[in-house]
Amino acid sequence: MEIRRQDIHNSDIPLVCRACEARHGGVCGVLTAEQLTELNKHSSRHRLDSGAEVIGQxxxxxxxxxxxxxxxxxTxxxxxxxxxxxxxxxxxxxxxxxxxxxxxISAEAATESEICNFPRNVLDRLVKRTPELEHRLHQQALKELDEARDWMLTLxxxxxxxxxxxxxxxxATHIDPESVDMSSFDLPLSRADIADFLGLTIETVSRQFTKLRKENVIRIENNRHVTVPDMDRLMRHAGND
Amino acid sequence: MEIRRQDIHNSDIPLVCRACEARHGGVCGVLTAEQLTELNKHSSRHRLDSGAEVIGQxxxxxxxxxxxxxxxxxTxxxxxxxxxxxxxxxxxxxxxxxxxxxxxISAEAATESEICNFPRNVLDRLVKRTPELEHRLHQQALKELDEARDWMLTLxxxxxxxxxxxxxxxxATHIDPESVDMSSFDLPLSRADIADFLGLTIETVSRQFTKLRKENVIRIENNRHVTVPDMDRLMRHAGND
DNA sequence: CCTTTCACTTGATCAAAATCAAATGGCGGC
DNA sequence: GCCGCCATTTGATTTTGATCAAGTGAAAGG
Structure with a gap:
């Protein structure tokens, strides 16, 4: 579980990587300065408008x-x-x-986003030579599998x-992992997306929002901003007691 | 994708492993004779009655x-x-x-089964030293993730x-991967289990079986044995065109 | 052989969510 | 400010599958 990372002088790693959020929690965190430099040679950063497709099914x-x-x-x-x-x-x-x-599957930006692309074959080669990297990817695959199975129960x-x-x-628990206060956040998805995530229609989603609002489980401003006065109460409404 | 395996003299590997189905397709396939011998020292085979629990949530x-x-x-x-x-x-x-x-999650035998147990810490240690093994486990995690996501669409x-x-x-496509003819098989699950897999009630499952039978998409004998005269037609009824 | 049991099927009714159909309410452009 | 466009909400009705309630039929046990 514990991943060792050599102490890297900031000056050794690519400029763009120094400020990168993904370098620490993400897969790049397990790479050496040399590997990061190599990968960075082939990588490119992109801004994505909400709705922009990263890859299609x-x-x-x-x-x-x-x-x-x-x-x-x-999706x-x-x-x-x-x-x-x-x-x-x-x-x-x-x-x-x-x-x-x-x-x-297809992958599409739900909100305005920023991603860092690198060629498949470059990373695949790197994975073969770097067990730490495969371990990191394996961990993420398992995390996604756990999440998928949780969601199957929901669906x-x-x-x-x-x-x-x-x-x-x-x-609430994923949008801003840094934040201590998870009780107020913006929804990253439209009602139509939420319906597609929950296996419902947008009308049903809307009615349930209204109902939760009327029962004071949540407050909603501008359709997208949600406040949760009591997270445990929300959890109980979610069936997770 | 391609996994190299050294040519192992049968006599070098543990007796019980020689005849083991899991050794080739399963994770043991990537182990050396020495590793297999080591792992086998700590492992034990068990027969499970249908319904027996392997581990609980x-x-x-x-x-x-x-x-x-x-x-x-x-489950x-x-x-x-x-x-x-x-x-x-x-x-x-x-x-x-x-x-x-x-x-x-909990894991439970759906049919009469046989499993080979080995201690968590022994395998975890082996994984750390054997990138090939982690790769194999990674592959299976990704396969399960793909399957989970397919099923999310179904649910x-x-x-x-x-x-x-x-x-x-x-x-039909998983019960006997060896067999060329997938058109006839025994269901490994009861109606109640099928309902729990599909997010339905047993009554609804039963009614849909009856309906598919009346439409000649399937034939059923003894509640558990199913014959599919036209697999493509079944696929169309499953919504996979 | 008869009873009991258990898994499954079938039938009647009900409820939740889908569907069909209008409102409502921002928001950008003119 | 007004218009038109979307996303969202709300309302009326329908449909699907759940629930409640009996059957059926095969296998196990007395």
């Missing part, structure tokens, strides 16, 4: 990314257009499916009200 | 396992008893969550009929 993966800022949604679409969000990724998560050429067994409360709790 | 993980025969279901339970199966594992899958002391967006058809398709 069925496309060939040419890049992996680190999320430096913002929230990225992972699956059926042939007839029905859609399900199967994961949300927050900075400084790694974005990509190692060891597979074709993406089974399969919870009521609409519990689903919406579960979503709010998820966002 | 919230328990401390002391063992990992390989599934040698049978089907194991991974999550809510405080009020609502239950969701979050994964099915087939031989020769690895069973366990590396790097976490407490299990977030969130498919109708009861599509869910049941999706389940049948999943079993």
């Amino acid at each position: 069925g496309e060939t993966v040419v890049n992996y990314s680190n999320i430096m800022r913002g929230v990225v949604k992972l 699956k679409v059926m042939a007839d257009g029905r859609q399900q969000i199967v994961g949300l990724q927050f900075a400084p998560d790694f974005l990509g499916r190692p060891f597979l050429a074709e993406s089974a 399969g067994r919870k009521s609409a009200q519990e689903k919406v409360a579960s979503f709010l709790y998820l966002i | 919230g328990e401390t993980v002391v063992n990992y396992s390989n599934i040698m025969r049978g089907v194991v279901k991974l 999550k339970v809510m405080a009020d008893g609502r239950q969701q199966i979050v994964g099915l594992q087939f031989a020769p899958d690895f069973l366990g969550r590396p790097f976490l002391a407490e299990s977030a 969130g967006r498919k109708s009861a009929q599509e869910k049941v058809a999706s389940f049948l398709y999943l079993i």
